[in-house]
Amino acid sequence: MTHRILFVCLGNICRSPAAEGVFRARAPHHRTDSAGTSGWHIGDPPYGPMQKAARARNIDLSDLRARQFMAEDFQRFDLIIGMDADNIAGIEALRPEGNHTPVCLLTDFAPDTGADHVPDPYYTRDFVGALDLIEAAVEGLEAHLRGRQ
Numbered sequence: 001m002t003h004r005i006l007f008v009c010l011g012n013i014c015r016s017p018a019a020e021g022v023f024r025a026r027a028p029h030h031r032t033d034s035a036g037t038s039g040w041h042i043g044d045p046p047y048g049p050m051q052k053a054a055r056a057r058n059i060d061l062s063d064l065r066a067r068q069f070m071a072e073d074f075q076r077f078d079l080i081i082g083m084d085a086d087n088i089a090g091i092e093a094l095r096p097e098g099n100h101t102p103v104c105l106l107t108d109f110a111p112d113t114g115a116d117h118v119p120d121p122y123y124t125r126d127f128v129g130a131l132d133l134i135e136a137a138v139e140g141l142e143a144h145l146r147g148r149q
């Protein structure tokens with residue numbers, strides 16, 4: 001079964017494009033996209049240091065371009081995944097009345113890590129640590145989706 005999954009962060013240039021890139025490399029049969037709750041980087045490619053860290057793992061993010069999360073995304077996707085609690089608040093603020101699309105944290109799929117959010121590498125500069133956590137959570141997400149087939 002093909003799922004439509006949207007990854008969301010603040011800028012859509014670090015965490016959510018990385019999650020999209022990791023996920024689409026592992027599970028290309030699903031439909032994926034990513035977006036930012038802010039409009040600060042609309043049209044920009046993923047941040048250089050994030051692209052570099054991903055490329056070191058054979059994950060190419062160069063075709064991705066930032067866009068802003070919008071209310072219509074609740075209809076366009078089956079599952080919306082944020083990176084931290086602020087992202088979830090920004091997403092929920094646009095939920096149309098009567099819409100029940102599930103919204104969750106990426107770290108919900110990586111309970112063994114003990115993490116309750118993906119720290120923003122734009123500020124921490126820990127691009128490798130962010131990718132480690134994203135890869136662990138994407139593996140959990142894949143297992144979750146397989147279980148729902």
Ligand code: 4NP
Nearest residue numbers: 009010011012013014015122
């Ligand atoms: P992201 O990281 O939400 O993981 O894409 C950020 C990138 C840029 C900014 C904030 C967060 N910024 O303030 O420009």
